[in-house]
Amino acid sequence: MTTTPSPNRPNLKTLLVGKARDPLDRGVFHRLSLVAFFAWVGLGADGLSSSCYGPEEAFKAMGAYPHLTIFVALATALTVFVISTSYTQIIERFPAGGGGYVVASKLLSPKVGMISGCALILDYILTIAISIASGVDAMFSFLPLGWQELYPLGMPFKLLAVLVCLVGLTLLNLRGVKESVVPLVPIFLTFVLTHLFVVGSSLVARMSSVPQVIQHTQADLQGATQAVGWIGMVGLLLHAYSMGAGTYTGIEAVSNNLAILREPRVQTGKRTMSYMAVSLALMVLGLMLAYLLFRVEHVPGKTLNAVLFERFTATWPSSLGHSFIWVTLLSEAAILMIAAQAGFLGGPSVLSNMALDGWMPRRFATLSDRLVTENGILLMALFAGLTLLLTRGSVGTLVVLYSINVFITFVLSQAGMVRLWWHERLQPLAHWKKGIVINGTGLVLCLFILVSIVWIKFHEGGWVTLLVTGLFVLAAVGIQRHYRNTAKVLRRLDSLVAVADSTMASQTADQPQAPEPPYDPTGKTAAVLVGGYNGIGLHTVLNVVRLFPGSFKNFVFISVGIIDAGNFKGANELSHLQEHVKTQVDKYVHFAQRQGFHAQAFTAMGMDVVAEVANLAPRILEQYPDTVFFGGQLVFNNETMLTRLLHNYTVFALQRRFYQEGIPVVVLPIRL
Numbered sequence: 291m292t293t294t295p296s297p298n299r300p301n302l303k304t305l306l307v308g309k310a311r312d313p314l315d316r317g318v319f320h321r322l323s324l325v326a327f328f329a330w331v332g333l334g335a336d337g338l339s340s341s342c343y344g345p346e347e348a349f350k351a352m353g354a355y356p357h358l359t360i361f362v363a364l365a366t367a368l369t370v371f372v373i374s375t376s377y378t379q380i381i382e383r384f385p386a387g388g389g390g391y392v393v394a395s396k397l398l399s400p401k402v403g404m405i406s407g408c409a410l411i412l413d414y415i416l417t418i419a420i421s422i423a424s425g426v427d428a429m430f431s432f433l434p435l436g437w438q439e440l441y442p443l444g445m446p447f448k449l450l451a452v453l454v455c456l457v458g459l460t461l462l463n464l465r466g467v468k469e470s471v472v473p474l475v476p477i478f479l480t481f482v483l484t485h486l487f488v489v490g491s492s493l494v495a496r497m498s499s500v501p502q503v504i505q506h507t508q509a510d511l512q513g514a515t516q517a518v519g520w521i522g523m524v525g526l527l528l529h530a531y532s533m534g535a536g537t538y539t540g541i542e543a544v545s546n547n548l549a550i551l552r553e554p555r556v557q558t559g560k561r562t563m564s565y566m567a568v569s570l571a572l573m574v575l576g577l578m579l580a581y582l583l584f585r586v587e588h589v590p591g592k593t594l595n596a597v598l599f600e601r602f603t604a605t606w607p608s609s610l611g612h613s614f615i616w617v618t619l620l621s622e623a624a625i626l627m628i629a630a631q632a633g634f635l636g637g638p639s640v641l642s643n644m645a646l647d648g649w650m651p652r653r654f655a656t657l658s659d660r661l662v663t664e665n666g667i668l669l670m671a672l673f674a675g676l677t678l679l680l681t682r683g684s685v686g687t688l689v690v691l692y693s694i695n696v697f698i699t700f701v702l703s704q705a706g707m708v709r710l711w712w713h714e715r716l717q718p719l720a721h722w723k724k725g726i727v728i729n730g731t732g733l734v735l736c737l738f739i740l741v742s743i744v745w746i747k748f749h750e751g752g753w754v755t756l757l758v759t760g761l762f763v764l765a766a767v768g769i770q771r772h773y774r775n776t777a778k779v780l781r782r783l784d785s786l787v788a789v790a791d792s793t794m795a796s797q798t799a800d801q802p803q804a805p806e807p808p809y810d811p812t813g814k815t816a817a818v819l820v821g822g823y824n825g826i827g828l829h830t831v832l833n834v835v836r837l838f839p840g841s842f843k844n845f846v847f848i849s850v851g852i853i854d855a856g857n858f859k860g861a862n863e864l865s866h867l868q869e870h871v872k873t874q875v876d877k878y879v880h881f882a883q884r885q886g887f888h889a890q891a892f893t894a895m896g897m898d899v900v901a902e903v904a905n906l907a908p909r910i911l912e913q914y915p916d917t918v919f920f921g922g923q924l925v926f927n928n929e930t931m932l933t934r935l936l937h938n939y940t941v942f943a944l945q946r947r948f949y950q951e952g953i954p955v956v957v958l959p960i961r962l
Contacts, residue, residue, distance in 0.1 A: 655856055
């Protein structure tokens with residue numbers, strides 16, 4: 291268990307993010323997980339918020355032939371269902387989560403998966419940035435123009451508001467997944483209910499206008515083919531279709547975040563995906579049809595949705611109409627902002643998966659005492675903040691950078707699933723035909739959209755996204771190479787394990803009933819911090835014996851099972867971790883006993899090694915008063931900022947903490 295601040299004197303962190311949680315409480319998984327409805331709110335806001343700008347972009351792209359938008363609307367709704375259906379198959383095949391990163395890693399190759407993961411992380415960063423910026427833009431549209439000209443703290447008031455909102459969402463997510471979602475439910479429901487009311491009422495009230503819409507569509511179809519030909523008209527439709535591509539971002543979020551869903555996770559994930567797909571398709575299709583039924587046209591300074599709402603309420607009493615418009619548009623502004631939640635949930639999840647595989651610093655897989663990937667949340671917030679500062683919070687600039695990367699992940703995920711179905715075609719009873727049709731269609735659609743977006747946005751600034759993604763990929767390759775080289779060097783130390791095992795085996799054969807050495811209260815005790823039974827731990831133990839010959843009669847071995855994003859997936863996983871830690875540390879005890887020392891093991895489970903060892907220290911010192919603590923520390927020939935970032939220095943942190951309490955700690959170097 292982690293240490294918690296005194297309830298009488300809570301520190302600033304406790305006030306901001308809440309008290310520590312007990313990861314060994316078997317009920318904690320139930321309390322932290324999300325049912326399908328809350329998952330729809332937390333993960334679906336990104337997709338639904340795109341209905342505030344995706345349909346508008348597609349509608350305006352049709353230019354002089356607005357009624358052809360009906361074909362774009364149908365194609366968009368169909369694409370939503372195709373992509374969501376393909377991701378439902380991913381959820382079934384990969385119930386542990388991970389989404390596009392895991393799919394590409396396992397079905398294509400680890401390096402392709404790494405590219406998918408890097409693209410997705412940057413997309414989530416841009417999701418956070420553009421969602422908050424567009425939400426603040428919408429809110430400022432209701433305020434006097436002079437507010438935008440204020441410069442408090444040396445920056446535009448709007449940019450300051452953006453950063454304040456970013457900090458607020460960051461703190462919400464540091465408190466926990468459910469705590470970050472529940473406060474958003476009223477906003478989410480207000481948006482959904484008001485917009486569905488507009489869409490449904492528009493279709494009912496203007497049903498008599500449907501024949502006219504059909505006639506105008508036929509006229510636009512004939513006019514477009516006469517003006518630019520069939521090929522030109524198809525190109526125009528495809529251009530508008532690709533301009534509304536932002537509509538599909540966020541669909542992948544469920545498969546990336548299965549770990550935070552309520553058991554049974556696969557069923558909850560599929561239900562959440564259904565909610566997202568149906569609500570998004572109805573919203574996009576309904577809004578585009580409503581544009582046509584109310585003959586909505588672009589008005590400078592207003593969104594098409596705002597124009598639609600004004601015409602929809604034109605016959606209402608003035609006060610009621612204005613109130614409805616204000617509530618509806620404010621809900622749009624708010625949901626645009628909370629769409630950033632998908633980035634805060636998805637980004638750290640992908641980061642932790644990549645960290646567990648060695649592509650990112652391992653610290654991104656660790657959990658805070660609130661049982662969230664704190665480092666990942668802070669990194670997403672930091673880079674989203676830098677992006678907002680560099681672009682000055684300009685939505686126009688962010689839109690150019692946005693949505694390219696998510697389609698890189700879409701394409702790689704669909705390609706991986708197509709490859710899977712193709713390999714399974716030879717297996718008996720394999721339902722590969724349906725799968726390959728669904729994922730193959732998704733692959734073609736996503737590849738077309740990706741090429742279109744890159745082509746359209748490249749010279750407008752889209753090249754920046756591709757450049758940053760490339761640099762991020764190179765950084766991931768460098769990190770993984772460093773971990774791989776370090777592992778090769780450490781494997782040389784693991785030869786000590788084979789020597790120790792053979793020595794204990796021979797000693798056991800010679801003395802099968804050797805008595806356990808008794809505790810010597812007059813002798814000193816060496817308390818050695820160890821991880822798994824490996825060369826590093828044995829090297830540290832042997833160095834204690836070599837450097838302090840005859841000084842220590844007793845050995846205490848301390849091992850902490852680290853609970854991280856890789857094993858915090860259920861009570862059974864933690865039980866297995868607990869058993870593994872005990873099995874590993876017992877091997878050190880047996881080794882020391884065979885060398886003639888009294889030995890005992892102390893174990894703990896938690897997220898912070900220093901805190902757990904500090905909790906164990908009073909028990910150890912009570913039983914072994916004359917104790918010196920030891921820990922091994924890797925030493926690189928060329929110490930750099932990279933090595934400090936990629937490796938932990940736990941033993942130094944423990945030394946600093948114990949130093950204040952007068953407890954001796956010796957750091958033994960392990961030179962690589």
